[in-house]
Amino acid sequence: MPTPEHGDANAVRIGVYICHCGTNIAGTVDVHAVAEHAGTLPGVVVAREYKYMCSDPGQELIKADIREHRLDRIVVASCSPHLHEKTFRGAVADGGVNPFHFQMVNIREHVSWVHPDKRAGTEKADALVRAAVSRVRHHKPLETRRVPVRSDVLVVGGGIAGIHAALTLADAGKHVTLVEREPTIGGHMAMFDKTFPTLDCAACILTPKMTAVKAHPNITLWAYAEVQAVSGYVGNFTVTVKRKPRYVRDDVCVGCQECIDACVYKVGKEPDAFNLGMSKRKPIYLPFPQAVPQVVTIDPESCIEFKSGKCKKTCVEACADRHAIDFTQQERIETIEVGTILLTTGFKVFDAKRLPSYGYGTYPNVYTALEVERLLNASGPTAGEMVLRDGRTPRTVGIIHCIGSRDEHTNKHCSRVCCMYALKLAHLVQERTGAEVYDFYIDMRTPGKGFEEFYNRVAEEGVHFIRGKVADVYPTAEQDGRLILQAEDTLLGNVRRIPVDMVILAVGLEAQADAEDVRRTFNITCGTGGWFTERHPKLAPVATFTDGVWIAGACQGPKDIPDTVAQAGAAAGEALALINAGHIELEPNTAYIVAADCSGCKTCVPMCPYKAIGFDAEQGKAAINEVLCKGCGTCVSVCPSGSARQNLFEDDEIYAEIGGVLAHA
Amino acid sequence: MTAKPKIAFYWCASCGGCEEAVVDLAEQVLDVVAAVDIVFWPCAMDFKRHDVEAMADGSIAATFVNGAVRTTEQEEMAHLLRRKSRVLVAFGACSQLGGIPGLANLSDTASVLATAYRTSPSTVNPDGVLPQRHTVDGGHALGLPGLYETVRTLDQVTDVDYYLPGCAPTPKLIAAAVQALLTGALPAKGSVLAPDIALCDECARKASKPDALALAAFKRPSEVVLNEEECLLAQGVLCMGPATRGGCEAACVQGNMPCTGCSGPTSRVRDQGAKALSGFASLVASNDAAEIERITGAIADPVGTLYRYALPASLLRRRRVAVS
Ligand SMILES: Cc1cc2nc3c(=O)[nH]c(=O)nc-3n(C[C@H](O)[C@H](O)[C@H](O)COP(=O)(O)OP(=O)(O)OC[C@H]3O[C@@H](n4cnc5c(N)ncnc54)[C@H](O)[C@@H]3O)c2cc1C
Ligand code: SF4
Ligand code: SF4
DSSP, X not given: OOOGGGTOGGGOOEEEEEEOTTTTTTTTSOHHHHHHHHHTSXXXXXXXXXXXXXXXXXXXXXXXXXXXXXXXXXXXXXXXHHHHHHHHHXXXXXXXXXXXXXXXXXXXXXXXXXXXXXXHHHHHHHHHHXXXXXXXXXXXXXXOEEEEOOOOXXXXXXXXXXXXXXXXXXXXXXXXXXXXXXXXSOGGGGGOSEETTTTEEHHHHHHXXXXXXXXXXXXXXXXXXXXXEEEEETTEEEEEEEEOOOSBOTTTOOOOOHHHHHSSOSSOOEEOGGGTTSSEEOSEEOSSTTOSSOOOEEOTTTOHHHHHSOOOOHHHHHHGXXXXXXXXXXXXXXXXXXXXXXXXXXXXXXXXXXXXGGOTTTSTTEEEHHHHHHHHSTTSTTTTOOOOTTSOOOSEEEEEEEETSSOTTSOXXXXXXXXXXXXXXXXXXXXXXXXXXXXXXXXXXXXXXXXXXXXHHHHHTTOEEEESOEEEEEEOTTOSSOEEEEEEETTTTEEEEEEESEEEEEEOEEEOTTHHHHHHHHTOOBOGGGOBOXXXXXXXXXXXXXXXXXXXXXXXXXOOHHHHHHHHHHHHHHHHHHHHHOEEEEOSOOEXXXXXXXXXXXXXXXXXXXXXXXXXXXTTEEEEOTTTXXXXXXXXXXXXXXXXXXXXXXXXXXXXXXHHHHSOO | OOOOOEEEEEESBSOSHHHHHHHTTTHHHHHHHHHSEEEEOTTTSOOOHHHHHXXXXXXXXXXXXXSBEEEHHHHHHHHHHHHHEEEEEEESHHHHHOTGXXXXXXXXXXXXXXXXXXXXXXXXXXXXXXXXXXXXXXXXXEEOOOEEEEEEOGGGTSOOOEEEXXXXXXXXXXXXXXXXXXXXXXXXXXXXXXXXXXXXXXXXTGGGSOSSOOBSOXXXXXXXXXXXSSOTGGGTBOOOGGGSBOOSTTHHHHTTOOOOOTTOOOTTOSOHHHHHHHHHHTTBOOOOHHHHHHHHHTOXXXXXXXXXXXXXXXXXXXXXXXXX
């Protein structure tokens, strides 16, 4: 007679555990009634409720019951399997039962958190528990697979997050490929002059790290490149990277910039993207003096040689026997194998033109904060001089907070760094120009180390703080280029109209425009607004739901540099932990084809999104490569003769589950 | 000499093809007749229901019932024969799966009767007379069996031991089944007495099917001149082979016609039509909703194509009817 361990579905002994999760579940579900109901179901030998099943005593309960009642199937109804499936499988295994003779029911996210009505919630919990009990009897013993983890890492995005993570991993002896889509690494931080709250010079702290990236023997830096596709799975990803042509060979260019000087264009004609269009650059350029890599780039859109083929090519002459300039360079597609991936793709600033009442794009003296960062920067369009577009130096400056943040019509979130960078800009503008600075805020948010102190300092320096939302920006009657900021001062209770020479919009932070594409490429998830979703908001803030892929920095949500660097270090540490473990345990939820049953109809073969199915022409049968199978189940549902099957998702199990939900209590 | 085993045949809602199939055993039928004692076969021999009723329970070694169950009489006979027989075999697609009569589950009884007795072009019935359960003619009370709303398979009515698939089962399968019965070499109860692998396995054209087939059009056999060697699906014709149990040696394909699915699904599939649908859907060579609509729109009668024999046995069973 078959033992229950070998699948005699009738002879099983099931233990069912209903978790209160404190009041998280017990507040909305009558857990006692659910446990009682479970106790009446066929095969159930023990049914209990307990305050916290995931706690040590909760897990002990399972182990003790297995010993005492000879249980061979376990059902736990608690939270999402994402959180504790591993915990409970572990407890079941410690109790001496195959860990896959276990089924978890989510009565928190699927029941108590989404249903206000206790009676209906309890009925739903009953139904879900019934489903699990009828399914678990069909479970087969399974084994997890172990696969080795490659030690090479891919870091995508070379802002401060990517730079810090890459250096941490490289210092630990791991090989890192850092892919950055712009011609240089550095991200937003490279654009700033100073950083709050300490007013460190951004370049002084950033550029040493940038050059360290370039010099590090364990880092391959591919700037001006983008990831095209990712396949494989944790520990064994295959990544294709598209390297855009610079038309300059990065292996020979020394960054002397003689070519730029020699270009037939005496002055730049193209808006310089790094200076947000506030200056012009030549067709051959370096984004900024400290750019890394120190390799110039030719823009084929504006280069005469590309446009007409008739340029004197003075740049080539200047480069002389280095021969770095190569107009024939082509896009290169590279394929790399890595074990882990860190996404550090950062943010974009809110487009101030979306709120026309602030006059950005209409009145030349309205600037975004990022533009002012460039104006203040010694390598910026004005060499660090605060000069307005009309050539004047501002004597009065108005800063407006929360542009594109905390607003129903644009973004509901608080961008977290704007209050602080607004204070920084207030201080710097006042310091450089002696201008009167009016700072219009809604709430001053300074919750960080040294932040409130910085606010007090700036206030003492004489910046005028006005608590109120600016409703309108319009030119003065004199038409002298000045603008009037009109706001209700909510502290004084009157309407203020303040004429200023310059308006600075503290634009909020938004997810990158292509976040959805990147999310898809790396198979992770995005929340509202496109910020990448962490595995758990508190306990796994840099992991994602895709094993082997981490996120860090502003791509996960708005944050300042210290938090970004902390996350980057955390993500690097978690990747290192996995790499050092050397292998990964894979869920056995893969599909398999029963050769004796397969008719060789080939329906499944082209269907597998992971190309895991091969066809053996000699045998006339299809077969699945278990290592490539991701358990998506496509082949299983498509096989017209039921010959492709899937562990943990056998038809018997699924039909039993459906039957359990539908059976009347 | 020990008595020869007693065998019975019965027909329910069927076309008579299954009876033909028995006769088609040709000379083998004589061997069978010699080896057994046929105690009931309404189509061929003059026994009446009361003869069966008079038999001892369990006295018939095996009864082969073809046809689906639709009338009260068929249901009564199914129960009676079950009681009298040690082995009950559902013979043919209608008995196993509901068969062609099972497509009546797409309609209700009233419209079935209206079509058959009033509106079909070949009907001559000026008074519009419909069959009545009871009528009196010349002082004689006459009765007809009642018609159920839903066509059922034999095993939806009574306990069935084995199934012989096909419309009709091939002589080879019948002979093998009889042989197994006579020698007692029977598989587990509930088995279908045919190979449990889809038709492609035994199809001579299998090798010609491309590894990654994608179709921009589905065609009906009447719309193409079919190549006699190439996989029919590869020629755009919906061949049910991948979703249908083998055992018939791909008889239809040998005749250059696509498999229509009469042998039902393999034991691993609970709904032949649904499986065939997901298999065929995967062949559609487009990801564009409108284009997919256009391609699949060419399938003239999706239910009649995918569920031609197995609607009553499927998870769907029938179209919903308003219950008054
Ligand atoms: C006006 C302003 C002033 C600020 N001032 C301060 C300050 O003083 N102090 C402070 O602590 N914080 C400040 N911040 C916040 C600071 O900018 C962020 O904390 C920091 O830049 C986040 O770093 P990151 O690496 O996550 O993102 P980013 O700096 O945005 O870097 C992301 C990098 O990834 C690259 N990338 C994006 N997508 C891809 C892709 N698909 N493939 C390859 N590469 C990609 C980008 O090109 C970029 O190089 C300020 C922000 C703003 C807007
Ligand atoms: S379940 Fe099937 S289709 Fe999905 S990955 Fe595995 S082999 Fe491929
Ligand atoms: S679909 Fe099923 S029967 Fe056809 S080749 Fe794949 S596994 Fe075999």
